[in-house]
Amino acid sequence: MKPSLRACLIWTLIPLLLVSCGREEGYEIRGDKVIWNSWQGDGLFGRWSEAELTESRGFEILQPQGYAKNATSVYHGGRRIADADAATFQMLGKRVDLAKDVKRVYLDGHAIAGADPATFVLTEMFDLGKDKKDYYLRHEPLHVRDMASFKVLEANAWRNDHHIWARDSLDYYAGAKATQISDSATFQVVQSWYAKDAKQVYFGSSVLAGADAATFQGVGGESGEFAKDAKHVYWQGQVVDGCDAATFQVLKLRYAKDSKLAYFCYASGSPPLVLPGSDAKTFEVIGPSSQGFGYAKDAKQVYQGANVITGADPASFVVDPNDPENASDKNRRYRYGEPIK
Structure with missing residues (x-):
């Protein structure tokens, strides 16, 4: 067997050997102690680490690598969650990363700022939750001003910089940032990066100064980065100097021409x-x-x-x-x- 192939096989087998030795990340009840096992390092080089958390009496593992609790404390990933209320702490829905107590809602062990645990529910969009007063994008409150008209335009677009993914009657959202709409009745998303209404043009969470709303249109690109109006061609919200806007077109395979x-x-x-x-x-x-x-x-x-x-x-x-x-x-x-x- 060639040395390089032998080395490849050895490194491939290491995770299997570790599992076969009974080691995996998570909580372990060992006698009267609770141990948190974790691998310190990358997939090839590192070592197993053990941290003693508390005594095992009354300890309840809610999710093997996530949430756990006893009568007085709540843990996530081997870390104690400060100020969590153990008596009322419970998992939320079918998600392994969401939980709540009488005071807060938690995602991945961290509180969602301002979320009301009594009324918090998940929406059809995986990363979006809501309660009686606001919507929340992962840990961030959106501070929605018109809850009744809020709607998701594209569920996965918020992960991409500048992409517009939701709106209500007053604002639209790129990431967790709200941008005020000038004319709600005529507002439309032109393509992922751009939107417009009768008065102005928007790029991401900003107004695209100087753009002509009446003639503004999207012209494509691999991620929707190109647009134009009667005077200018825009790339990622920037004017492309020297382009002839009237004849500019995006071709396939990253080419364009005017x-x-x-x-x-x-x-x-x-x-x-x-x-x-x-x-x-x-x-x-x-x-x-x-x-x-x-x-x-x-x-x-x-x-x-x-x-x-x-x-x-x-x-x-x-x-x-x-x-x-x-x-x-x-x-x-x-x-x-x-x-x-």
């Missing part, structure tokens, strides 16, 4: 990159690559992502449909955008 130039759009958070010397009139995307972007060409040049393939003949350049890293023209073959000698 009447003058073509652009490549990195996924790393960089603004659109102008492809120097590109001819927008003849520019077309011709195929994907396995690296998350694609091939394109115009009358003068061939591109892989933002790079020009030096010497490639655009008139005869084609991408192998069975292997997108292979391409050819009338003169030579290419692999990963480089000529094959």
Whole structure:
């Protein structure tokens, strides 16, 4: 057996060996003591740690790696929850991470600020709860001003920066932050990053100053980052200088173009990159690559992502449909955008 393969197998078997030895993270009743077992380190290197919590008499494990209690104290993950009321403490619903006592609601062992345990319930959205006076996004109160009109627009969008996921008659929400709506009757989410009403345009939790609401529209992007109005093209809420808004369009495989130039759009958070010397009139995307972007060409040049393939003949350049890293023209073959000698 090769050394590298032997090492791989050894490290793969370590978790199995640990389990077979009866060690796993969580509470353990050992005689008259309660022990919290935890692994200190990463998946390969570290050691088991034992912490003695309390005596075992009257100790109740509510969830093996989560909540537990005795007559006087409540624990989560081996940590005592300060000021929790053990006499009234109980799990909440079918969730292993939610619990409550007479005073508070807890998520992952931490109190949800301001939540009322008597009226707190879960909503259909996994991360959202509510009580008689407010909604709560995980641990954060939203301070909803109009509870009756509050509605979720996109349940998973709150996890993405700037995405608009809920609204009521007065505000919309990006993350846990509320932004006041200027004209509720005409408010609409344009696409994930952007919204507008009859008076103004919004990006994330901010007003997009200077944008024209009447002509504002979304134009796509991998995460909805592009929009435009009559005057400007916007990328993540920033004006893209030099773009012709009237003709700008997002193409597939991270390319875009307007009447003058073509652009490549990195996924790393960089603004659109102008492809120097590109001819927008003849520019077309011709195929994907396995690296998350694609091939394109115009009358003068061939591109892989933002790079020009030096010497490639655009008139005869084609991408192998069975292997997108292979391409050819009338003169030579290419692999990963480089000529094959």
